[in-house]
Amino acid sequence: MERLLRIDRRYIFIFVALAVTIPLIIRVDLPVPATKEVKGIYNKIDSLPEGAHVLIAFDFDPASKEELQPMALALLHHCFRKNIKVIGMTLNPGGAGLADSAITDTGKQYEKVNGEDYVFLGYKTGVELVMINMGENIYSAFPKDFHGNATVDLPALEGVQSLTDFDYVIDLASGSSIEAWIAFGKEKYNFDLGAGCTAVIGPDMYPFLQAKQINGLMSGLKGAAEYEVLIKRKSSAVAGMSPQSVVHVMVVLFVIFGNALYFMTGRKR
Amino acid sequence: MNFLKRTIPLIIAFIMGVMMVFQYYVPHEASQSLLKVVTRWGITIAGFAVFIGAYSLFHLHWNKIKRKFPGWGYSIFVFFGAGITIIFGLYNGGEFFLQDKQEGTMFDWMYFNVQVPAGATMFSILAFFMASAAYRTFRARTNEATILLIAAIIVMLGRVPIGTMIWEYLPPIADWIMSVPNMAAKRAILIGVSIGAIATSLKIIFGIERAYLGGSD
Numbered sequence: 001m002e003r004l005l006r007i008d009r010r011y012i013f014i015f016v017a018l019a020v021t022i023p024l025i026i027r028v029d030l031p032v033p034a035t036k037e038v039k040g041i042y043n044k045i046d047s048l049p050e051g052a053h054v055l056i057a058f059d060f061d062p063a064s065k066e067e068l069q070p071m072a073l074a075l076l077h078h079c080f081r082k083n084i085k086v087i088g089m090t091l092n093p094g095g096a097g098l099a100d101s102a103i104t105d106t107g108k109q110y111e112k113v114n115g116e117d118y119v120f121l122g123y124k125t126g127v128e129l130v131m132i133n134m135g136e137n138i139y140s141a142f143p144k145d146f147h148g149n150a151t152v153d154l155p156a157l158e159g160v161q162s163l164t165d166f167d168y169v170i171d172l173a174s175g176s177s178i179e180a181w182i183a184f185g186k187e188k189y190n191f192d193l194g195a196g197c198t199a200v201i202g203p204d205m206y207p208f209l210q211a212k213q214i215n216g217l218m219s220g221l222k223g224a225a226e227y228e229v230l231i232k233r234k235s236s237a238v239a240g241m242s243p244q245s246v247v248h249v250m251v252v253l254f255v256i257f258g259n260a261l262y263f264m265t266g267r268k269r
Numbered sequence: 270m271n272f273l274k275r276t277i278p279l280i281i282a283f284i285m286g287v288m289m290v291f292q293y294y295v296p297h298e299a300s301q302s303l304l305k306v307v308t309r310w311g312i313t314i315a316g317f318a319v320f321i322g323a324y325s326l327f328h329l330h331w332n333k334i335k336r337k338f339p340g341w342g343y344s345i346f347v348f349f350g351a352g353i354t355i356i357f358g359l360y361n362g363g364e365f366f367l368q369d370k371q372e373g374t375m376f377d378w379m380y381f382n383v384q385v386p387a388g389a390t391m392f393s394i395l396a397f398f399m400a401s402a403a404y405r406t407f408r409a410r411t412n413e414a415t416i417l418l419i420a421a422i423i424v425m426l427g428r429v430p431i432g433t434m435i436w437e438y439l440p441p442i443a444d445w446i447m448s449v450p451n452m453a454a455k456r457a458i459l460i461g462v463s464i465g466a467i468a469t470s471l472k473i474i475f476g477i478e479r480a481y482l483g484g485s486d
């Protein structure tokens with residue numbers, strides 16, 4: 001039993017690899033009921049009229065892509081289906097490429113035109129300062145979009161002068177940008193804010209949810225899967241639920257087994 | 270020298286700190302114009318931080334190579350990766366860096382075929398290490414550790430779709446753990462951190478906290 005407690009970690013890695021790959025090969029459809037936190041974002045976007053302006057901040061980089069890109073794509077599909085104008089931006093230097101490809105590729109599927117139906121403003125350094133600057137005047141913060149077009153001439157931004165004019169703002173974050181959007185954006189310029197984040201950050205967001213500083217939250221791949229179910233477009237997030245479920249069960253079994261061995265070997269004494 | 274290195278930065282911090290605190294509560298047009306100007310200054314200054322960051326990174330790795338620290342060979346890849354990225358970024362598909370960003374350049378290719386998969390791989394490796402760490406170290410040694418362990422098991426199972434299939438009450442219990450005890454603890458930490466941030470800000474504004482100036486003060 002002592003040897004089992006000190007098992008080479010590479011054996012555990014093999015178990016994890018199998019737990020991830022087998023459910024990807026043998027597809028099992030698991031039920032993914034939407035939680036009220038995810039429904040908060042869905043209902044808000046669903047209630048917006050055609051031509052409304054939604055700002056999506058892609059504040060994540062490739063390291064968090066697997067969790068946050070499915071959220072971004074699900075949100076974009078929902079917005080474009082409802083003919084909502086999407087304005088994208090990022091406060092993460094590594095996020096510009098992912099954000100641009102997500103908006104452009106999804107826009108093409110709905111025959112949307114860059115600059116008219118959507119615009120990607122690109123990356124700007126400064127985080128809180130950018131938010132305040134956008135709250136004062138969005139054209140001052142982003143004189144040009146990601147592709148070098150003057151933002152003041154873009155029909156997609158017609159009727160938008162500052163953050164206050166957005167019908168909804170969503171921050172997809174792999175860091176602490178949601179807190180910044182609340183403190184320097186929502187509280188100062190008064191707009192509706194929703195958030196998506198990695199599963200690790202999710203628990204930190206509950207105080208803001210309860211205080212209604214964010215009206216909804218997508219947490220981790222499961223949050224993205226719930227949104228995919230709500231918009232009736234099952235994709236990579238829903239597909240990822242089976243391996244994630246199996247790995248979670250396996251980790252729990254590891255913990256139980258490890259503790260059982262621990263007590264059987266009399267280590268507690 | 271001390272006047273330039275210490276006194277002037279302290280005076281600037283005091284004036285700007287006090288001014289921006291008052292600005293927040295004054296809705297006058299002049300106050301809003303000041304905010305606009307100051308934030309633009311801030312964004313410009315923040316842009317220059319990239320040079321300090323790059324210098325710091327290269328300096329650290331150059332020293333590692335020079336002194337042959339363990340794993341110094343990896344530092345060569347820092348220069349290699351950063352060099353290639355900077356060159357193709359500045360080259361901008363033949364249009365060079367003064368023009369707007371071009372589409373489909375080598376820089377884009379490297380982003381989507383090197384940085385994106387490498388970042389995803391690094392993140393995915395966490396699952397392997399977490400499983401190994403959970404097996405080896407997550408022990409019910411004390412009452413507090415036992416409570417934490419039980420809560421972790423409930424949340425881990427309750428937050429994935431299979432949780433409902435195991436026991437229908439798992440997800441509601443997991444939600445309760447997240448919405449009540451977790452939220453209470455997070456809020457307490459948040460309030461503590463916020464009060465600490467206010468105290469530190471006041472100390473900086475009034476020149477009591479001077480560590481940001483560098484040196485031993």
